[in-house]
Amino acid sequence: MTSPDSTTSAPISLARRFAPFYYASTSGLFLAASSAPTPLYRLYQQAFAFSPVLLTVIFAVYAFALLAALLIVGSISDHLGRRPVIFVSILLNMVAIALFLMAEGPDWLIAARIVQGLATGTAVSSIGAALVDLDPVKGSITNSLAPLAGMAIGALGTSLLVQFAPAPTILVYIVTLALLALQAMLLWVMPETTTRRTGLLASLKPEIAVPLQARRTLLALTPINVAVWALAGFYLSLVPSLVTATTGSTAPLVGGSVVAALTISGAAAVFLMRKRSAATIMWFGIPSMTLGILTVIAGMHAAEVSILALGTLIAGAGFGAAFLGTVRSIMPLAKPDERAGLLSAFYIQSYLAFSVPAILAGFLSKAFGFAEAADIYAAAILLLVGWGVVALRSNREKPLSIA
Structure with missing residues (x-):
């Protein structure tokens, strides 16, 4: 997996040393x-007068588009090379940002999110592969940390610009466009990390298959995984509105900080527990997520942002640990030629849990209000976690992971 570039060795050496940082920052930028x-x-919502249901649809179409990109073109860079695919992804994301800038109604926002989902799904698979090409061990860790850090930076950075800078729905996108343009130019300085190979058309067919030896473990972990991604979807779609409705705080920085707290603590948990066994990680993640959700609900009903933020930090640590533990539990059970199919099944499960429950939460918010919707949603997540614990205990005669 060496570079096919024919440039001189000194520039290649310098570029290769910089490449991991470049690819990590580009991954973070896409998620930001x-x-x-x-x-x-x-x-x-105030400007275009649409309901919480439509708000969650705007959020969810991104996840559907991202999933489609992962399944259909997720391995396209293996055949065309990393850099051309990443470049097209950056251009697509710039189109999405332009649609946000021109938005005159919710239909524009839906279109922007679909294009953004396609761009991000194509990019993260190609960038992730490039990071692993450069260093399999460090690349895997970076692939877990960069997206979470990027989501935190995006939510927090936008909140800061909305609260302290003019033109809140314009400036953040201008900054993002400038950074994407910079990444597009720097990309061609980076070395190509793989060689092209045949089989492009065959790679476009999604491969979805759970190996027989992994089915029992994946089934036992499914309630936990659904709970993890349902929690993330709720935060990234409705939590800023929930914070305003339940605490009375209209400061954008407050809602953005609460969202960022989830992904920051999630990233910290992934980093700190990266060398632990899957079983240890899971049994840290499950209680942490449970305690965090209960604390968030308590903070919501007490109208205390500090308690809500504390609960988010605890729940975020559980979110990151449970995600890491799930991946580390199932992937060693697949043979090398079975991993793509297993990952596809895992992606489908995760992104459906990321998007569909959020849409349901939008219906609940419209029918009962944000606080009541949060109560119902939290109860459903806790029931899933409890179900998952029972399933894991019944599966205990098989090791949770060989990692």
Whole structure:
């Protein structure tokens, strides 16, 4: 997996040393761009007068488009090379940002999120592969940390711009466009990390298959995984509006900080527990997520942002640990030629849990209000966690992981 570039050795050496940082920052930028609209949803809702249901649909179409890109073109860079695919992804994301800038109604926002989902799904698979090409061990860790850090930066950065800078629905996108343009130019300085190979058309066919030896473990972990991604989807779609409705705080920075707290603590948990066994990680993640959700609900009913933020930090640590533990539990059970199919099944499960429950939460918010919707949603997540614990205990005669 060496570079096919024919440039001189000194520039290649310098570029290769810089490449991991470049690819990590580009991955983070894509996820920052994806979470940047989160603090703006309340402003869009006021400007365009749409319901919480439509708000969650705007959020969810991104996840559906991202999933489609992962399944259809997720391995396209293996055949065309990393850099051309990443470049097209950056251009697509710039189109999405332009649609946000020109938005005159919710239909524009839906179109922007679809294009953004396609761009991000194509990019993260190609960038992730490039990072692993450069260093399999460090690349895997970076692939877990960069997206979470990027989502935190996007939510927090947008909140800061909305609260302290002019033109809240314009400036953040101009900044993002400038950063994407810079990444597009720097990309061609980076070395190509793989060689092209045949089989492009065959790679476009999604491969979805759970190996027989992994089915029992994946089934036992499914309630936990659904709970993890349902929690993330709720935060990235409705939590800023929930914070305003239940605490009375209209400061964009407050809602954005609460969202960022989830992904920051999630990233910290992934980093700190990266060398632990899957079983240890899971049994830390499950109680942490449970305690965090209960604390969040308590803070919501007490109208205390500090308690809500504390609960988010605890729940975020559980979110990151449970995600890491799930991946580490199932992937060693697949043979090398079975991993793509297993990952596809895992992606489908995760992104459906990321998007569909959020839409249901939008219906609940419209019918009962944000606080009541949060109560119902939290109860459903806790029931899933409890179900998962029972399933894991019944599966205990098989090791949770060989990692």
